[in-house]
Amino acid sequence: xxxxxxxxxxxxxxxxxxxxxxxxxxxxxxxxIKTGSxxxxxxxxxxxxxxxxxxxxxxxxxxxxxxxxxxxxxxNYFNGCIEFAPNLPWKGKIPLAELISKAVGGxxxxxTNDANAAAIGEMTYGAARxxxxxxxxxxxxxxxxxxVIGGNLVYGHDGFAGELGHVIxxxxxxxxxxxxxxxxxxxxxxATGVARTAREYLAKRTDESVLRExxxxxxxxxxxxxAAVKKDxxxxxxxxxxxxxxxxxIADFVAFSSPQAVIFFGGLTKAGDLILDPIKKAVDENxxxxxxxxxxxxFSELKxxxxxxxxxxxxxxxxx
Amino acid sequence: xxxxxxxxxxxxxxxxxxxxxxxxxxxxxxxxIKTGSxxxxxxxxxxxxxxxxxxxxxxxxxxxxxxxxxxxxxxNYFNGCIEFAPNLPWKGKIPLAELISKAVGGxxxxxTNDANAAAIGEMTYGAARxxxxxxxxxxxxxxxxxxVIGGNLVYGHDGFAGELGHVIxxxxxxxxxxxxxxxxxxxxxxATGVARTAREYLAKRTDESVLRExxxxxxxxxxxxxAAVKKDxxxxxxxxxxxxxxxxxIADFVAFSSPQAVIFFGGLTKAGDLILDPIKKAVDENxxxxxxxxxxxxFSELKxxxxxxxxxxxxxxxxx
Numbered sequence: 001x002x003x004x005x006x007x008x009x010x011x012x013x014x015x016x017x018x019x020x021x022x023x024x025x026x027x028x029x030x031x032x033i034k035t036g037s038x039x040x041x042x043x044x045x046x047x048x049x050x051x052x053x054x055x056x057x058x059x060x061x062x063x064x065x066x067x068x069x070x071x072x073x074x075x076n077y078f079n080g081c082i083e084f085a086p087n088l089p090w091k092g093k094i095p096l097a098e099l100i101s102k103a104v105g106g107x108x109x110x111x112t113n114d115a116n117a118a119a120i121g122e123m124t125y126g127a128a129r130x131x132x133x134x135x136x137x138x139x140x141x142x143x144x145x146x147x148v149i150g151g152n153l154v155y156g157h158d159g160f161a162g163e164l165g166h167v168i169x170x171x172x173x174x175x176x177x178x179x180x181x182x183x184x185x186x187x188x189x190x191a192t193g194v195a196r197t198a199r200e201y202l203a204k205r206t207d208e209s210v211l212r213e214x215x216x217x218x219x220x221x222x223x224x225x226x227a228a229v230k231k232d233x234x235x236x237x238x239x240x241x242x243x244x245x246x247x248x249x250i251a252d253f254v255a256f257s258s259p260q261a262v263i264f265f266g267g268l269t270k271a272g273d274l275i276l277d278p279i280k281k282a283v284d285e286n287x288x289x290x291x292x293x294x295x296x297x298x299f300s301e302l303k304x305x306x307x308x309x310x311x312x313x314x315x316x317x318x319x320x
Numbered sequence: 321x322x323x324x325x326x327x328x329x330x331x332x333x334x335x336x337x338x339x340x341x342x343x344x345x346x347x348x349x350x351x352x353i354k355t356g357s358x359x360x361x362x363x364x365x366x367x368x369x370x371x372x373x374x375x376x377x378x379x380x381x382x383x384x385x386x387x388x389x390x391x392x393x394x395x396n397y398f399n400g401c402i403e404f405a406p407n408l409p410w411k412g413k414i415p416l417a418e419l420i421s422k423a424v425g426g427x428x429x430x431x432t433n434d435a436n437a438a439a440i441g442e443m444t445y446g447a448a449r450x451x452x453x454x455x456x457x458x459x460x461x462x463x464x465x466x467x468v469i470g471g472n473l474v475y476g477h478d479g480f481a482g483e484l485g486h487v488i489x490x491x492x493x494x495x496x497x498x499x500x501x502x503x504x505x506x507x508x509x510x511a512t513g514v515a516r517t518a519r520e521y522l523a524k525r526t527d528e529s530v531l532r533e534x535x536x537x538x539x540x541x542x543x544x545x546x547a548a549v550k551k552d553x554x555x556x557x558x559x560x561x562x563x564x565x566x567x568x569x570i571a572d573f574v575a576f577s578s579p580q581a582v583i584f585f586g587g588l589t590k591a592g593d594l595i596l597d598p599i600k601k602a603v604d605e606n607x608x609x610x611x612x613x614x615x616x617x618x619f620s621e622l623k624x625x626x627x628x629x630x631x632x633x634x635x636x637x638x639x640x
Contacts, residue, residue: 156578
């Protein structure tokens with residue numbers, strides 16, 4: 001009998017969420033542990049293995065599990081390692097796929113970064129079903145990307161391809177990015193970028209805004225969204241300008257791989273048309289003629305609370 | 321017996337050059353006709369077929385030819401058509417692969433754009449032998465690109481992927497590009513872009529330059545090169561700044577596909593270290609840390625007079 005399930009593990013800086021998933025993309029059993037509580041990766045893996053054992057037993061035991069997929073920051077598909085992840089407690093190069101596989105009795109484990117996992121998740125269960133050429137852009141604390149060409153995820157020669165959050169969008173007077181360079185897409189179009197834009201506009205402009213009631217340092221992208229829903233002009237402008245810079249970037253990305261679709265994923269997509277409309281407008285205005293009107297701009301169809309685990313789990317079907 | 325030869329045809333706005341090529345990349349027999357002399361594509365194909373017959377007969381006849389590869393501006397690999405090529409005399413969508421195949425007794429013909437042909441040529445016979453992930457940037461009248469990922473050329477969903485000459489490098493006050501948009505790489509880093517930069521510097525600056533002896537409108541990239549060889553400061557600055565913008569662009573391209581190498585091809589590479597040194601410097605200064613030092617910056621190893629035909633011919637091995 002073919003093994004009917006896979007396990008997905010999404011490792012974030014705060015939580016590690018995992019679940020047993022069936023071929024239709026339903027999460028049957030799930031659990032989580034705190035990533036940040038384990039300074040030693042061996043302690044982390046031991047605790048994770050306990051949680052995995054529980055959900056795997058619920059699903060009928062290890063013989064039911066085809067493979068385990070892991071989505072993790074700075075995860076390298078080629079060697080199964082997390083490499084120098086700034087937001088995780090373990091330093092250097094951690095052979096996490098191997099450690100997890102050993103801890104769960106040898107179930108094969110495949111690992112990649114979270115944005116690549118999102119792309120595989122969209123292809124397997126989401127908005128990219130049936131598509132062979134698309135790009136997923138994740139809009140979270142940072143901006144990540146997973147690129148699929150001809151049905152295959154692009155890993156590059158070293159496993160690190162698809163860092164589209166670090167394409168330079170503003171060469172003159174660009175914002176400092178977390179990567180140490182200036183003007184990266186991520187510095188503008190991430191959740192933190194949105195909050196930063198709001199703080200800049202509040203400092204620079206004098207018009208009224210409900211955001212002025214908050215301590216500027218405490219403003220989050222959620223606050224900006226809430227203000228925009230109330231038609232706050234500054235908040236609306238923040239989403240408009242964030243969408244515009246994303247649309248400009250997409251027009252350049254299309255010149256690279258000419259995808260059928262670009263799919264946005266993650267927290268900022270909750271802003272809906274507030275950000276989607278300016279993205280589409282800027283894509284249209286900036287696209288090279290030969291590509292005009294050919295690339296669909298979509299939001300992820302995966303339920304956000306499940307998407308990261310589903311994306312990671314999709315990798316489990318190919319784990320060896 | 322396996323058929324031992326292929327034919328390559330490079331179609332440019334001025335000349336169409338063709339040759340019979342063996343598996344080692346030697347051009348055995350060659351010829352050319354004037355592209356621009358045939359307003360009707362059927363007349364062009366008839367004349368081309370005559371020339372092809374001559375070289376094919378020299379090589380022992382059609383039974384010796386495995387396939388024909390064609391590199392042409394705006395050539396679409398998927399349908400074998402030239403589509404709306406601004407520099408060719410035939411308007412609209414021309415099914416050139418089919419026309420040529422019929423005219424030479426049914427030898428299979430594959431067609432792609434000239435930059436993609438260059439990439440396949442480098443992979444088959446040139447600097448990219450053995451590489452699976454690389455980008456070829458052609459620096460000619462325009463700037464083109466051929467992208468190889470996992471050993472496969474990236475065509476995109478519509479056959480037009482790899483328009484890296486039209487990635488926006490200067491969003492503020494960018495130069496008008498031939499595509500109608502502003503700030504494209506091609507507007508700066510093509511041969512015409514180099515001449516344009518020289519004219520700008522001559523108008524803006526007051527220092528001496530041998531280029532001032534020329535009518536500004538007549539200055540070519542060759543003039544700028546000749547002046548740079550004589551250590552003319554303005555000409556040296558033109559190559560320095562052209563290399564810098566190319567290096568900035570490469571750093572962004574690497575974030576997309578993380579290639580092993582970027583290979584430059586075409587007229588401007590004759591400038592040698594005058595342009596290669598600033599490219600490498602700008603790549604180093606602009607590269608995201610995770611990619612630092614991993615991507616080689618190379619010049620084509622193909623003899624320029626042969627390269628376009630060789631590149632096109634390489635496609636002939638896979639023609640069906």
